[in-house]
Amino acid sequence: MAEPRHDKLFYYTLLPFASTSLAIVLLLASILAVNSLPAIERYGLSLLTRNVWSPVELDPEASDYGLLAPLLGTLVTATIATMASIPIAASLVYVSEEVLPARMLRVRSAISILVDVMAGMPTIVYGLWGALVLAPLLLNYVYQPLNKYFGFIPLFACSPYTGLNILTASLLLSIMITPFVFAVVRESYTQIPLSYREASLSLGTTKYEHFRIMLGIIKPSLIAGALLGFGRAASETVAVTLVVGNAFNLPYCLLSPGYTVSALIANQFNNAPLYPYMESVLLFSGAILLLLGLVSNLAGLIMLSRVKARV
């Protein structure tokens, strides 16, 4: 049977818009790839393995770049942020789904609205709060004791001179990505069939045991939430630029200032055309970010489809 005419019209009007967004992503990836070629040809793998940033105007021979510090900074901050956000998100889910009785539906929805608002807040707000409030607080009440009593652990060995460092960036990021992890985990949690819950409770489980079993059922969604959160944390720019310290310093110690890839691009891109190879090096680092985001998001989505299969 032939489709009605207006359906076809509808299809054809929307097709260009739908395909445009796909085309833009592909175009973006290819432009990043093509433009990072000069840097790759010039510096090769050493772009990834050295910590140098010495651009010299008008002198391609003397200009030298190595992205090790920002690359490690991105991986470290995003990893810590993700690890910290999972327990926060899981306990939020526990509170809103188990502690609060079902008749307090309004409170439950208030929590989820609040978390949605957190997700939608401009990142610059987080950044300013992080730099002006969180960093000094952490420095005085967390980092200094941490260094004093746990200084034997290499990660806390350097004396914290400033609150603007890798750990502050990580913790700020963990707050920023918690809403996303929460949304993913909660979504799956509410989809667990009632019969499973009843089965677990009828065994006489304690509340803790019950929650453990429920979380076990949706474990892939925890991993998915973590992966999606990681992708977000790795690409967050504005807030991180304000709290990470922007120093080309390898993040061996979490209490010293560092750098992340996105912060580097935000800082340096404006005047990059003035320096030989800098644009290409920055686009190369952007390509790595894109790749990182793509892999973690894809993996996250695959995990999510597994939860759907389970429940």
Added chain:
Amino acid sequence: MGLNTKVLAAAAALILLALAAAFLAFRGGGQDEIVIQGGGSTFAAPQVYEWARGFSSKYPEIKVNYASVGSGSGVAQFLEGTLDFASSDPPLDKSQWSKLEGEVLQMPVLLGAVSIVYNLPGLNEELRLNGETLALIYLGEISYWNDERIARLNPDIDLPEEQIIVVYRSDSSGTTQVFTYYLYKSSGGLWPESLVGKTIDWPVAKTGRGIGGKGNEGVTQVVKNTPYSIGYVELSYALENQLPMALLENREGNFVKPAEETIASAALNALKELPDNPLDDWSPALDSIIYTEGENSYPLTSFTFFIFRTKYSDEKIEAIKLWIEYINTEGQDRMIPGYIPIPKEIASINLKALEIISRG
């Protein structure tokens, strides 16, 4: 079915309407207005806006637009022909200028200064520093405030035994260029020439005591919130935020503060080595004004340049000439805090441009 089609049609009509409106708005407006399009230095931007306001109230038929995109991009866009004038903290360098000789005019239109700001809780006296100690601090070699080399300059101050947190610009900036050039020129060889530029590999970053702030506002904010830190910002930011500023040792051995007289004194002393025509090569300007002679000269002073073409179209030429005249006369009395007017001697050199600019 009927509803969907209608909604779709309505949406399409709305989009078309919006596009048409946008198109009209873009094309129409200001038919009788002459627009001078400029851009460049972010440092100069607040002052240029102020001038543009004053200029437009005097000549309502002329509008000056200014895009604060950074000196580098400003000059690039000017050379491509999209801007009528560019503003740049450094002048065109020698190789750029020799390619364009006779086609461009450069004029210093305002003076700026980089101030050394610090956060030393409980300190009421003014800190004194010189090029050598600053170079050692930014190299990461002086790491404590009570280091003997700082103490020697400040015998009357009880300096704390605290590590120095060293703050610098994380983005590319003319301020950094002025500051590093000063370190190079005044530190007696301690600061290498390879570390002079708009964005550099800060040695102190590798000690874990360095922090980068984005823009003058970023550095200001870090210094303000970090006890025992030191940083460099444009004078206007230090004034606006009431940060304490260090006295710097000048070439004659006097410790001076950035202020209108000390900055103007540096400009007057630099003038001896500068060209007397906007057509000339101004590239030595930075070298001549930084750490210049003069009892009372502030060593960390810099010019901001406007760059014009020698030829403008019939419709624009009169407006451009009025703009140049305004900046070098009345405009100099309309400076906002932190921006210092150029000495009269320089303004009269700049006004020679009015004779040079021609139709074409």
